[in-house]
Amino acid sequence: MIGRLRKPRRRGRKKILAISSGGGHWIELMRLRPAFEGHDVVYVTVSDTYRSHVQGAKLRVVPDVTRWDRVGLVKCAARVLGVLLAERPDVVISTGALPGFFGVVLGKSLGCRTIWVDSIANVEELSMSGAKVGPFADLWLTQWRELERAGGPEYAGAIL
Amino acid sequence: MIFVTVGAQMPFDRMVKAVDEWAAARKRADVFAQIGPADYVPQHVKWTRFLEPDDFLARYREARVIVAHAGTGSILQALELGKPILVMPRRAALRETRNDHQVATAERFQSLGRVPVAWDAGDLAQALDRIDGLSSEKTLGPHASPELIARLRRFLDE
Numbered sequence: 001m002i003g004r005l006r007k008p009r010r011r012g013r014k015k016i017l018a019i020s021s022g023g024g025h026w027i028e029l030m031r032l033r034p035a036f037e038g039h040d041v042v043y044v045t046v047s048d049t050y051r052s053h054v055q056g057a058k059l060r061v062v063p064d065v066t067r068w069d070r071v072g073l074v075k076c077a078a079r080v081l082g083v084l085l086a087e088r089p090d091v092v093i094s095t096g097a098l099p100g101f102f103g104v105v106l107g108k109s110l111g112c113r114t115i116w117v118d119s120i121a122n123v124e125e126l127s128m129s130g131a132k133v134g135p136f137a138d139l140w141l142t143q144w145r146e147l148e149r150a151g152g153p154e155y156a157g158a159i160l
Numbered sequence: 161m162i163f164v165t166v167g168a169q170m171p172f173d174r175m176v177k178a179v180d181e182w183a184a185a186r187k188r189a190d191v192f193a194q195i196g197p198a199d200y201v202p203q204h205v206k207w208t209r210f211l212e213p214d215d216f217l218a219r220y221r222e223a224r225v226i227v228a229h230a231g232t233g234s235i236l237q238a239l240e241l242g243k244p245i246l247v248m249p250r251r252a253a254l255r256e257t258r259n260d261h262q263v264a265t266a267e268r269f270q271s272l273g274r275v276p277v278a279w280d281a282g283d284l285a286q287a288l289d290r291i292d293g294l295s296s297e298k299t300l301g302p303h304a305s306p307e308l309i310a311r312l313r314r315f316l317d318e
Binding site: 052120156 | 236272
């Protein structure tokens with residue numbers, strides 16, 4: 001288990017792996033940043049060009065992938081696993097899409113606590129990743145009150 | 161300058177063509193379009209296929225108004241910068257996207273009173289005729305709602 005490998009941290013200070021693909025998912029992740037204050041954050045996304053967004057914080061890059069690219073899916077998952085093993089975070093948080101899905105699913109199986117914030121773009125139904133990620137997310141959030149349900153995602157406000 | 165963007169992932173020729181034809185008809189030289197992996201290449205407006213995030217942000221900052229597909233990132237960045245934005249949603253039935261999430265997103269932002277929506281190319285041409293009068297909504301703060309931030313902090317502190 002990853003937890004046993006961790007160096008003890010200063011009381012209350014957690015190491016957070018914040019992971020998403022590019023574009024809207026990344027913009028949504030950036031809007032969550034105040035939640036991370038007082039913790040150590042490692043950002044993971046699909047392009048090095050987002051480095052300027054995270055002012056000096058650590059940024060790691062994994063390959064982007066679509067769900068139709070089987071080889072890409074395996075490569076992406078493997079890279080995300082590598083990042084998890086290298087960073088050993090306490091918490092993994094994602095706003096989607098596939099790289100984030102792998103981050104939460106693999107993170108959970110390695111003993112991290114996990115958060116999935118489903119994209120605001122999924123108004124009528126949860127994203128495909130969101131619907132599948134539920135069992136692996138310790139905190140599973142939707143940004144639309146009407147999508148909240150018992151045993152499903154919780155609504156606790158939006159990134160707006 | 162009117163900055164047009166369709167994101168990087170898929171073509172959105174229907175929108176690019178509508179903007180291009182409008183610019184030709186109205187003799188507008190102040191349009192710049194980011195067209196992605198498009199098949200249709202504009203004849204009457206300046207364009208590029210892709211922009212790195214920093215260049216994209218610079219274009220947003222310079223623009224007086226944004227015309228975009230109804231992608232979350234495009235909309236949020238415009239609202240954060242206080243730029244007026246007009247959106248046209250991609251349609252799944254036309255193979256412009258995987259599902260109709262952009263239609264739902266557009267409806268939602270429209271109902272919040274934040275973003276005018278053109279539902280088709282005809283709509284877009286009409287909306288573009290009024291675009292010089294489109295003014296900026298109040299700027300959206302850079303962060304998520306306090307409620308959401310508090311919920312995340314509570315979880316992180318457990």
